[in-house]
Amino acid sequence: MQKITTYLWFNDQAEEAAEFYTSLFDDSRIISVQRYGDAGPGPAGQAMMVTFELAGQRFLALNGGPQFTFTEAISLYVDCATQAEVDELWAKLTEGGEESHCGWLKDRWGLSWQIIPTVLPELLSSPDPAKAQQVMKAMLGMQKIDIRTLEEAAGL
Helix, strand or coil: CCCCCEEEEECCCHHHHHHHHHHHCCCCEEEEEEECCCCCCCCCCCEEEEEEEECCEEEEEEECCCCCCCCCCCEEEEEECCHHHHHHHHHHHHCCCEECCCCEEECCCCCEEEEEECHHHHHHCCCCHHHHHHHHHHHHCCCCCCHHHHHHHCCC
16 A cells, blocks of 8 residues: 555545546556445445545545535646547546636536646746746636647747
């Protein structure tokens, strides 16, 4: 097991969310599901804890009830090699969720994601400060990140 594992608190949709997330990424799987028994505190048979991997990284999802909800203070950052990958993940994760700005979105469970093409941090780190600022300005006007627009802003 990895030393540090992200732990996600859901109301009662941990298993559904884990199944959805693992369908999006290669090298992903449900590892185990622990279910509530007759002693509770959740309904008998409902998933209590789901252990799963996304792209080889382990996560834990708990059905802990409505006391806590996700905020933008934490997000999952996805490094995308191509515009096609950005487009596909954006479409699937925003279904039932909501778009935000600069590559951020919330999925249907309220978990925040950053769907970011690999080229964005590279362009923002340009040794030419004017080019980097043009890329920043272009990004700030976007919801889903568009690689071609960023490259044009950088003069490429």
